[in-house]
Amino acid sequence: MSLLEFENVTLKFGGLTAVNDLSFEVEEGEVFAIVGPNGAGKSTVFNLISRFYDPYAGKIRYDGHDLLKAKPSGVAAYGVARTFQNIELFEHATVLQNLLVGRHRHRKSNMLSEVLFLPSARRQELENREKVEEIIDFLDLQAFRDKMISGLPYGVRKVVEVARALATDPKLLLLDEPASGLSVEETTDMRWWIDDIRRQMGITVLMVEHDMGLVSGVSDRVLAMADGAKLALGTPAEVQSHPAVVEAYLGKAS
Amino acid sequence: MSEPILTIRNIESFYGPIMAIRGVSLDVHQGQIVSILGANGAGKTTLMKTVSGVMDPEKGKITFEGDEIQGSEPHKVVQKGIVHVPEGREVFPLLTVDENLSLGAYTLKDKGQVDHDRDLVFSYFPILKERRNQEAGTLSGGQQQMLAIGRGLMASPKIMLLDEPSLGLSPLLVQEIFGILKRLNDEQSMTMMLVEQNANAALELAHHGYVMEVGRIVMDGAADVLMRSEDIQNFYLGVQEEGARENRRWKRKKTWR
Amino acid sequence: QTQGVTDDEIIIGSVNDLSGIFAAVGVPATKGANVVFDRVNANGGVHGRTIRYVVEDNGYQMPRAMQGYNKLLNRDKVFAMLQSLGTPMNVAGFKLLDPKGIPNVAPLSAARQMLQEPMDNKFTAFSTYFDQSRVGVKYLAGEFGGQSVCSMYLPTDFGAEIVEGTKAGAEEAGITFVAETTHKPDETDFVGSLSKLKEEGCDIVTIALGVRQAITVVGTAKKMGLTDMKFLGTSASFLTVVAQVPGGVTDGFYAAASWQDLWSRAEDPAPAAFIEEYRAATGEDPVGFAMLGYSAAETMIKALEAAGPDLTQESFIAAMETLDYQDELVGNHMTFGPDDHQGADSVYVNVVENGAWKMVYEE
Amino acid sequence: MDNAQLLISGLANGCVYGLIALGFVLIYKATEAVNFAQGDFMMLGAFVTIGLTNTEYMGLPFWLALPISLGIMGALGYLLDRLIIRRLFGESQTAVVILTIALGFVIRFAAGLIWGHEPQTLQNPLAGKEVRFGGLVLGMEDVAVIVVTILLTWGLYVFFSRTKLGLAMQGASQNQLAAYYMGIPVKRVQGFIWALAGVVAGIAGILFAAKGSVDPTTGLLGIKAFAAAVIGGFGSLPGALAGGLIVGVIEPFASRYIAAGYSQIAPYALLLAVLIFRPNGLFSQVRVKKV
Amino acid sequence: MRIVFKTNYMQDIRPWKDAYQLCLYLILLAVVATAPWWLDDFYLGELTNVLIWAIAGLGLMILTGHTGQVSLGHAAFLAFGCYANVILLEAGVPFLIAFPLAGILTGLAGVTVAIPALRLHGIYLAIFTMALSILMDDVIVLAEPITGGVAGKYLGGVEIFGFLVDRWGTPVQFFWLVLSVAVLVTLGYINLLRAPLGRSFIAVRDSEVSAQAMGVDIARTKMISFALSCAVSGWAGALMGMFSGAFNNETFSVLISIQLLMMIVIGGLGSIHGAFLGAIVIGFLPQFLSISKEYVGAVFGGNTVAIPGLEFGIFGMILIAFILFEPMGLYGRWLKIRTWFELFPFYRKDMFKRQKSYLKTERLR
Numbered sequence A: 001m002s003l004l005e006f007e008n009v010t011l012k013f014g015g016l017t018a019v020n021d022l023s024f025e026v027e028e029g030e031v032f033a034i035v036g037p038n039g040a041g042k043s044t045v046f047n048l049i050s051r052f053y054d055p056y057a058g059k060i061r062y063d064g065h066d067l068l069k070a071k072p073s074g075v076a077a078y079g080v081a082r083t084f085q086n087i088e089l090f091e092h093a094t095v096l097q098n099l100l101v102g103r104h105r106h107r108k109s110n111m112l113s114e115v116l117f118l119p120s121a122r123r124q125e126l127e128n129r130e131k132v133e134e135i136i137d138f139l140d141l142q143a144f145r146d147k148m149i150s151g152l153p154y155g156v157r158k159v160v161e162v163a164r165a166l167a168t169d170p171k172l173l174l175l176d177e178p179a180s181g182l183s184v185e186e187t188t189d190m191r192w193w194i195d196d197i198r199r200q201m202g203i204t205v206l207m208v209e210h211d212m213g214l215v216s217g218v219s220d221r222v223l224a225m226a227d228g229a230k231l232a233l234g235t236p237a238e239v240q241s242h243p244a245v246v247e248a249y250l251g252k253a254s
Numbered sequence B: 001m002s003e004p005i006l007t008i009r010n011i012e013s014f015y016g017p018i019m020a021i022r023g024v025s026l027d028v029h030q031g032q033i034v035s036i037l038g039a040n041g042a043g044k045t046t047l048m049k050t051v052s053g054v055m056d057p058e059k060g061k062i063t064f065e066g067d068e069i070q071g072s073e074p075h076k077v078v079q080k081g082i083v084h085v086p087e088g089r090e091v092f093p094l095l096t097v098d099e100n101l102s103l104g105a106y107t108l109k110d111k112g113q114v115d116h117d118r119d120l121v122f123s124y125f126p127i128l129k130e131r132r133n134q135e136a137g138t139l140s141g142g143q144q145q146m147l148a149i150g151r152g153l154m155a156s157p158k159i160m161l162l163d164e165p166s167l168g169l170s171p172l173l174v175q176e177i178f179g180i181l182k183r184l185n186d187e188q189s190m191t192m193m194l195v196e197q198n199a200n201a202a203l204e205l206a207h208h209g210y211v212m213e214v215g216r217i218v219m220d221g222a223a224d225v226l227m228r229s230e231d232i233q234n235f236y237l238g239v240q241e242e243g244a245r246e247n248r249r250w251k252r253k254k255t256w257r
Numbered sequence C: 001q002t003q004g005v006t007d008d009e010i011i012i013g014s015v016n017d018l019s020g021i022f023a024a025v026g027v028p029a030t031k032g033a034n035v036v037f038d039r040v041n042a043n044g045g046v047h048g049r050t051i052r053y054v055v056e057d058n059g060y061q062m063p064r065a066m067q068g069y070n071k072l073l074n075r076d077k078v079f080a081m082l083q084s085l086g087t088p089m090n091v092a093g094f095k096l097l098d099p100k101g102i103p104n105v106a107p108l109s110a111a112r113q114m115l116q117e118p119m120d121n122k123f124t125a126f127s128t129y130f131d132q133s134r135v136g137v138k139y140l141a142g143e144f145g146g147q148s149v150c151s152m153y154l155p156t157d158f159g160a161e162i163v164e165g166t167k168a169g170a171e172e173a174g175i176t177f178v179a180e181t182t183h184k185p186d187e188t189d190f191v192g193s194l195s196k197l198k199e200e201g202c203d204i205v206t207i208a209l210g211v212r213q214a215i216t217v218v219g220t221a222k223k224m225g226l227t228d229m230k231f232l233g234t235s236a237s238f239l240t241v242v243a244q245v246p247g248g249v250t251d252g253f254y255a256a257a258s259w260q261d262l263w264s265r266a267e268d269p270a271p272a273a274f275i276e277e278y279r280a281a282t283g284e285d286p287v288g289f290a291m292l293g294y295s296a297a298e299t300m301i302k303a304l305e306a307a308g309p310d311l312t313q314e315s316f317i318a319a320m321e322t323l324d325y326q327d328e329l330v331g332n333h334m335t336f337g338p339d340d341h342q343g344a345d346s347v348y349v350n351v352v353e354n355g356a357w358k359m360v361y362e363e
Numbered sequence D: 001m002d003n004a005q006l007l008i009s010g011l012a013n014g015c016v017y018g019l020i021a022l023g024f025v026l027i028y029k030a031t032e033a034v035n036f037a038q039g040d041f042m043m044l045g046a047f048v049t050i051g052l053t054n055t056e057y058m059g060l061p062f063w064l065a066l067p068i069s070l071g072i073m074g075a076l077g078y079l080l081d082r083l084i085i086r087r088l089f090g091e092s093q094t095a096v097v098i099l100t101i102a103l104g105f106v107i108r109f110a111a112g113l114i115w116g117h118e119p120q121t122l123q124n125p126l127a128g129k130e131v132r133f134g135g136l137v138l139g140m141e142d143v144a145v146i147v148v149t150i151l152l153t154w155g156l157y158v159f160f161s162r163t164k165l166g167l168a169m170q171g172a173s174q175n176q177l178a179a180y181y182m183g184i185p186v187k188r189v190q191g192f193i194w195a196l197a198g199v200v201a202g203i204a205g206i207l208f209a210a211k212g213s214v215d216p217t218t219g220l221l222g223i224k225a226f227a228a229a230v231i232g233g234f235g236s237l238p239g240a241l242a243g244g245l246i247v248g249v250i251e252p253f254a255s256r257y258i259a260a261g262y263s264q265i266a267p268y269a270l271l272l273a274v275l276i277f278r279p280n281g282l283f284s285q286v287r288v289k290k291v
Numbered sequence E: 001m002r003i004v005f006k007t008n009y010m011q012d013i014r015p016w017k018d019a020y021q022l023c024l025y026l027i028l029l030a031v032v033a034t035a036p037w038w039l040d041d042f043y044l045g046e047l048t049n050v051l052i053w054a055i056a057g058l059g060l061m062i063l064t065g066h067t068g069q070v071s072l073g074h075a076a077f078l079a080f081g082c083y084a085n086v087i088l089l090e091a092g093v094p095f096l097i098a099f100p101l102a103g104i105l106t107g108l109a110g111v112t113v114a115i116p117a118l119r120l121h122g123i124y125l126a127i128f129t130m131a132l133s134i135l136m137d138d139v140i141v142l143a144e145p146i147t148g149g150v151a152g153k154y155l156g157g158v159e160i161f162g163f164l165v166d167r168w169g170t171p172v173q174f175f176w177l178v179l180s181v182a183v184l185v186t187l188g189y190i191n192l193l194r195a196p197l198g199r200s201f202i203a204v205r206d207s208e209v210s211a212q213a214m215g216v217d218i219a220r221t222k223m224i225s226f227a228l229s230c231a232v233s234g235w236a237g238a239l240m241g242m243f244s245g246a247f248n249n250e251t252f253s254v255l256i257s258i259q260l261l262m263m264i265v266i267g268g269l270g271s272i273h274g275a276f277l278g279a280i281v282i283g284f285l286p287q288f289l290s291i292s293k294e295y296v297g298a299v300f301g302g303n304t305v306a307i308p309g310l311e312f313g314i315f316g317m318i319l320i321a322f323i324l325f326e327p328m329g330l331y332g333r334w335l336k337i338r339t340w341f342e343l344f345p346f347y348r349k350d351m352f353k354r355q356k357s358y359l360k361t362e363r364l365r
């Protein structure tokens, strides 16, 4: 059984079909990339998984559950975390606090024990902190730990988003253009991070990315989309050489 | 060479107590494309914002066509012919694509030219024409980026400041964008200041390049000279990286800072 | 040592509305009182003590009023209160005044609660809203043969008093109370309420509304052609401006108050003297409530004088209880006694005619 | 018959709410700030006109005083922005809200100081005139209110949706930074809109003072007008008028048919109901963010 | 400048930065707690009043400052708490049970309100709550048999462990009561902010979409925020009732709601300090103005009510000045002053100059 399954999913915005009868599966443990021209519906696929939109038709299954039965906030409870293409951080909080919010789905304490800050709440806080520190170390964010998000440069924010998603301890990580706005050097870092996330942490990664270097570097399989529908699916090399993909997405020079 | 059209001298800019730009000077000549490279947090965006008047520098001088413009209101800067295509799109989310483009031409009086420019933008980005009545906020990330660039073009600027114009665009469109920029530069001899993470394409296009790190300019030179520098190749162009880093995860530290 | 009394000063307090919806009452009343105190002070005060009149603005809000009382009592340590405005505010203030026995004189509220127990430290100048509306209704019923009476009021103690008075008056006159409408202070349109009252067949309508509202009600009724409906206000509507609304909008509006109008008696010696003194002191024309404030301050001075140089709460209260004089200015006979802490009992029914109040009945 | 009368006078009243609401929406549409002093602006407009026209003050002819007082109100609106609001440019809108609430205190105080606390009526050429058709009576002032409000709403609507400046204002409210990048003089544009809001408040004040009387607390009417604007969907000009009319009409019907003590609840109960079923008002201007 | 070296995660989790800071707050608490010995009854009363406002401010701060839900109607919850407390007391419930219960009941009332309010944002929520506050006024009048209607209710002293606690009779005891409630609420608030719940409030405030993606249930979180906020407001209301001794529907008018919001904005949204600083301004400034009036009067001569409404006018002007001077609230200013001292003499002249800033629409959710 695949970890994530899209079965004939369709989504319309008014007259516009953003996702058109789309089916694909993401296997546990792989890095799965989605590519496609702008407006192909890639982010919309993510938003469907996050339950921000209800599909017009079709099924989405995650780990054997019918994902469409979950509330938007319940998706995280299944162990699905994501980043956003346009960066959606908690602006008026520090990096540390942002990551700690990521721990929210592991909250065991209740309101009363928190208001009284009982030893159990304290223990949980220490635990959260340790987990978060591991991620900070992993992504090299030490220097920004106590910085407010509102003062961070674009590239760092992208990394903080990944860190926050990781803090939830996910099984499936959705990355929406993780390398956009990163320099070549940082993109390389990102590549290794994604590699480690998959290999060491055992997290399945579903990623949208336009940087073909990164895509072919880390992903096992690639789905190419256009106009909401599947264009090609296969290994990075297969997809990159697929004529329709070259035509619609890569351009001849690549 | 001719007198520079835009000169920046010893600019210092702060975010409250944080110094983001530490005495940057650079020149842009008429008809040139100047590219600025730098890791994230280097202060590229801050520099651009300081030029377009969206931020006030605390020290230093910026002159455009002989007039000092540092610290003036942003709309005055635009009226002089400097247009900034910002990082992060910044479209008007509740206005339609068409209305966004109209506002791009806010400073222009000539309706004929506005219509002409609009058609030009639509020819560059046909998807925008298709979506001309869609609210900009519901466009996809890349579509918004196209809109932002198109909107910048609508102002018929003398100089364009482009902050990561290729952000979030598909490889095909990235090629196209750089093609368009090159054409504008060749045909209309439009001056540009370009910040790009896609350093390869940027240096290919540019005449001159500057490298910023931690708020300073640490290197500059003709684009082709920079392209040949080993450090630049390593850190900004990713040349050899594929092979060189395949087996090693450590990074070579930059020699400047 | 009695609080608020030193060798050369007596401190008198007031929690008044200088900026709220009843500022049109509180401001002139305070000015009127100050005319008296300034004159007395200029002449050396009462028994060698000058009077300091400290007025706190409550904006017709309870919390501010309580803050004002706290300041007056605990910081300024006033000797007595004069002309505190607002029924709810006064009643709440009693909580603080009573334990200290601070006298509350001539409050700007004619609610019956102004003399609630313990009564010994409370003195009012005039008859109550209850009596005013009761007498007014009776008069109108007799005069015009009305059969049904109604009320429009603010949902406050002040309104409640007037409704009760109206009902009592209706009962005495042998007619029926048929309908009521309540209104918030910010209400400006009364077409709906008036058509309801018309539907209910109201002949007499008593009004316990803000000043501006009362004017609007009467004007709207005119416009709607409800010329047979008689509107009756109380002392809270008995303002000079109400009579002076341009265009004769308020012509035919009745008000049952407990004092006589100022300007209709402007030729009489006492009002004339007052108008002159007020003009000289403030540079403007007085209105009815300026006269009232003036008169209340005079009462206070009389009592302070009667209390003698040895001023204590007891001596003051005893002195108040001896007061018995004709107040020519407001046209009332003021008597107080150990069991009578209400100065005047008279009710005058007035009507607006040609932009001025005209007295039509007296009881 | 009775109901027709209620409806008509409700509409006239609703137009006054609508006019104040229009002022709220104007400023919101162009700056996303909420001017809580709009009601007090209206009161000020009324008093300024009274001060110019009424015989006990300057006694100018009404038709001369009219443009002068609108000019004064426009200037006041502009100065307010120039001297105070503009200094909060780029700061959180809550700061502006609080500031305008405090400003309301000051305006009320100033008006009381200048014109006193007693209710006053505007002497105007329409006073006392009325139109009758069938058994319905409608004061000339009411007719004026209805006509002026409809024209004004229409005019402002066209201004915002058809003109470049109107578009620029909408843009400036959505993203000040981007507006600057387009070369829109955002601050100047906002100064203009505050001046315009001043004029609209002036118009509302004049019409209100002609219909009834004003005193310095009249501005509290702004609260109800605010509710009206929200019912209409804050940010929509026709919505403001619609909201105003709804509130205006519901009031007389409620006080006619609902028991005393309950009738004044009607406008607010309606507001709650509208918001529960349409959380962004009738003509919603709010969108779900696309991520 | 003091630099704190961190060696242990507890240093970030515990509420104070270091022993020095802890000492400062303890000293502050000691100074306030001994107020009865160095303040006369009047000023003690004013201090009590400021503390009550601060508690109310803390209540609103949870909702507006930390969860981003603007309420212009919290006077309704003050009223609810006040009446609940009194009615319970009148029913013979001892104060130590009635008082906490009053807050809890108010919290439940808050949840009831939150349910329809969940989908509302920004000004829509503001006007929704404002309407509630206006309606509350009417409801109190209509529910006369329970609330005493326009005539209002009165509350004398209460008994705690055999001591009479009464605002007027035993002001010192009452002050201590209020102080202990204030301290307890503050401590609970601090705890909340360093725990997951408080962070989820901030998450909802800053970005609902990503809070959701992190597994924060927006509706539930808002509801809890309403509950806590209203419970605290309920306690403040109960104390307010005891403080004034007499109250009716007008005591908790919508103007109080507005003042509450002004208070936390002027104090500084999103900080506990802000609630206290704001309470000093809104709670004491009017009184201060009427006191200073005497001195002004003394200088310029003339009688004590020179200009009607002057106090409100000046109050308004001062509030305007506060906002202009520091739109981020007094706490922001306080931080700057502190940094100035800490960095002395290494501060830069323009260090706190605001860089130009720009707003974006809030119409996108």
Ligand SMILES: Nc1ncnc2c1ncn2[C@@H]1O[C@H](COP(=O)(O)OP(=O)(O)OP(=O)(O)O)[C@@H](O)[C@H]1O
Binding pocket: A013, A016, A017, A018, A036, A037, A038, A039, A040, A041, A042, A043, A044, A045, A085, B138, B139, B140, B141, B142, B143, B168, D290
């Ligand atoms: N809320 C919406 N209303 C209307 N159209 C929408 C909405 N959201 C997305 N769209 C449209 O759906 C299409 C798919 O958008 P989506 O954001 O998924 O594209 P994408 O593949 O992520 O593109 P990009 O690479 O540019 O980010 C686009 O054409 C977009 O304009």
Ligand SMILES: Nc1ncnc2c1ncn2[C@@H]1O[C@H](COP(=O)(O)OP(=O)(O)OP(=O)(O)O)[C@@H](O)[C@H]1O
Binding pocket: A150, A151, A152, A153, A154, A155, A156, A181, B015, B018, B019, B020, B038, B039, B040, B041, B042, B043, B044, B045, B046, B047, B087
């Ligand atoms: N609003 C802000 N407040 C405080 N500091 C800021 C703010 N914006 C940027 N900075 C700081 O200024 C420095 C320069 O930032 P800038 O955004 O100019 O970098 P950049 O070179 O454009 O980076 P990127 O490539 O990631 O866009 C960074 O160190 C950043 O932390």
Ligand SMILES: CC(C)C[C@H](N)C(=O)O
Binding pocket: C022, C025, C085, C086, C087, C088, C108, C109, C110, C111, C158, C235, C236
């Ligand atoms: C005389 C009036 C101003 C009194 C006020 N209506 C009250 O009793 O509350």
Ligand SMILES: [Mg+2]
Binding pocket: A042, A043, A044, A085, B140, B141, B142
């Ligand atoms: Mg996308």
Ligand SMILES: [Mg+2]
Binding pocket: A153, A154, B044, B045, B046, B087
């Ligand atoms: Mg940048």
